[in-house]
Amino acid sequence: MPMTSRDITVIGAGIVGIACARSLQRDGHRVQVLDPQPPGQGCSWGNAGVFATDSVIPLATPATLRAVPPMLFSREAPLTLRWSYVPWLLPWLARFVANARPRRVEAITRALTALCAAADDATARLVAGGRAGELIHRTGWLTIFETERGLAAGRAEAAERNRRGVNCEVLSADEVRSWLPEVTERIVGGLRSPDCAMCTNPGGFVERLADAFCAAGGDLEAVRARRLRPRSDEVRIETDDGVRATEHVVIATGIEAKGLAADVGDHFPLDTERGYHLMAPEAGIRPALPVMAGEHKFVTTPMALGLRLAGLTELGGTRLPPNPERFRSMLRHARRLFPTLAASEWSEWMGFRSTLPDSLPVIGRSPRQPNVSYAFGHQHLGLTLAGLTGQLIADEIAGRDPVVDMHPVRPGRWRMRG
Ligand SMILES: Cc1cc2nc3c(=O)[nH]c(=O)nc-3n(C[C@H](O)[C@H](O)[C@H](O)COP(=O)(O)OP(=O)(O)OC[C@H]3O[C@@H](n4cnc5c(N)ncnc54)[C@H](O)[C@@H]3O)c2cc1C
Incomplete structure (x- = not known):
């Protein structure tokens, strides 16, 4: 018809x-x-440029809820809260907590797995017949850990992904270094998702x-x-x-x-997870693929126009200005992860992810x-x-x-x- x-x-x-x-x-x-x-x-x-088809585990899980209270009082945490926004956030938070129940986590993980499994073919159709596809590179991406505790959580996530048919490998510290010679000696291991792609210029x-x-x-x-x-x-x-x-x-x-x-x-019940990025045209390092800091939840991505550090989550609505400490915290961690990181001029950006509680x-x-x-x-x-x-x-x-x-x-x- x-x-x-x-x-x-x-x-x-x-x-x-x-x-x-x-x-x-x-x-x-x-x-x-x-x-x-x-x-x-x-x-x-301003995003991190990762076609993250391995990201099938939702943010709201029992483990996230357990990790949140100490995070809220730490300047270095990957997830922070703007306290003045809390009264407006409460209804969203209540639903977020309800979605962290094991039965909901299972249902949401299944849904995300199905969406991510269909995403690559759809992206290929989207870029067909134009020049956007030239910006996509099938590099895979890494997650690296500085602590045994982080690595143990990473191993569990990798097992969960593999169980659902998502390809995710656990790497030793030496294997991480073979992909990422510029990384610090303090790394204890990592994960690699070989099937994911990256975009060198999201805008x-x-x-x-x-x-x-x-x-x-x-x-x-x-x-x-x-x-x-x-x-x-x-x-x-x-x-x-x-x-x-x-x-x-x-x-x-x-x-x-x-x-x-x-x-x-x-x-x-839509609210925002504010995210931050720093970008430097010359940074002294250029990883071959995007790298997620496993404990600090930001991605270091080699973009066409320089190196981008992008990520973190801040619950704080759309009206409050960016928190300068978030940029400083991300840079401190990046310098620790990559000792030869040498940029002095960083441009700063904050954006609003739109997020439902599930x-x-x-x-x-x-x-x-x-x-x-x-x-x-x-x-x-x-x-x-x-x-x-x-x-x-x-x-x-x-x-x-x-x-x-x-x-x-x-x-x-x-x-x-x-
Ligand atoms: C730090 C960070 C890192 C991220 N990394 C990744 C990543 O690696 N991989 C990934 O998949 N995702 C990533 N994301 C998420 C991703 O960037 C967002 O999910 C995505 O950009 C959302 O796209 P959108 O088109 O819905 O929204 P937007 O890009 O915000 O577009 C919405 C548009 O609507 C317009 N608009 C708003 N109101 C009106 C109106 N009334 N009339 C007309 N126009 C209007 C706005 O001007 C805007 O142009 C990241 C996000 C952040 C913040």
Whole structure:
């Protein structure tokens, strides 16, 4: 049956929005993307560049909950809290804790495993026919540990991944050094995920995908969507430059999805995990592949434009300024891990991961409005899962069977009042 071509507006030109736009365009729809910023300038600009298809274990686990209390009082911890934000965070935290129950962890891990298993093929389809794929390199990536305790936890994670069919090897300290000659002698071991790939310029990756979208007739408009007014036959989008009417809307605005969804009558417990990065054009070292500091949870990635240290998690909402101590802490640890790290000029960046308390994204149609779809909440995996998200959104609109079970990511899984 030939598919009906529709006018579809994607709101948000991050990696997720552009991936949705490309998939819908390939299905023959007339697609427009709205974003006041150029493509790839939000969270998608500053990430660590890892297609982390091995990251199938959610953040909320009993082990995380046990580790959190001491972390909250440490300046060096990978997870920190802005105390003034706690009153706003409590409902999200309560749901996060509920999702750390073993039964939920198992269900979420299964869902993430299925999403990650389908992600590589979807990314390959996303980049086909354009220049974005030139920025992807199949290097694998490493996690390295400075303590026996960290390594023991890493071994357990590797076993768990292997049990689920994800390839993850445990390395001795010497094996780590054979991959990473620049690392400190103090390393006790590591993990290697050989099947993962990296992107050497995450912002440029989105720009190239957006170029391919425009070259194929797609339309990018530099306006902000202020309000949605869905009706049965169309959706009206009030922007800061007049009203647009469209047949279908995809909301892919990352951390800013909550307000637009509320216009539709859908309410999500969305909050942010703030993440930090430092970048130096010349750093004195250039690892051959991305390296996660196992205890400190930041990634050192050799990017096209220099060395990037990216990661950490700070729960603190979107309004508070960055915490300068987070940058200093990351740099202290990086200098310890790589004694020959020699950069003096670092640029600083902070971004907002959009995260639901169950570590799963929201992908699919609104339970209230069939002409509104959602694609947000990709937490640490937006680059990894963008191609698949675009495919799932396009499949649902076309009425095709999805390549993965959509049940765990469906928007209607949260029962919330406005
Ligand atoms: C430090 C750090 C490291 C990370 N490392 C990795 C990694 O290695 N691998 C990985 O897979 N993921 C990683 N991530 C996560 C990844 O970057 C995000 O999941 C991803 O960028 C989310 O993409 P997005 O398109 O949903 O959001 P964004 O990139 O934030 O895009 C949202 C867009 O919506 C636009 N917008 C917002 N409101 C409106 C509106 N009202 N109207 C129009 N437009 C609007 C914004 O301007 C923005 O351009 C990392 C994140 C951080 C912070």
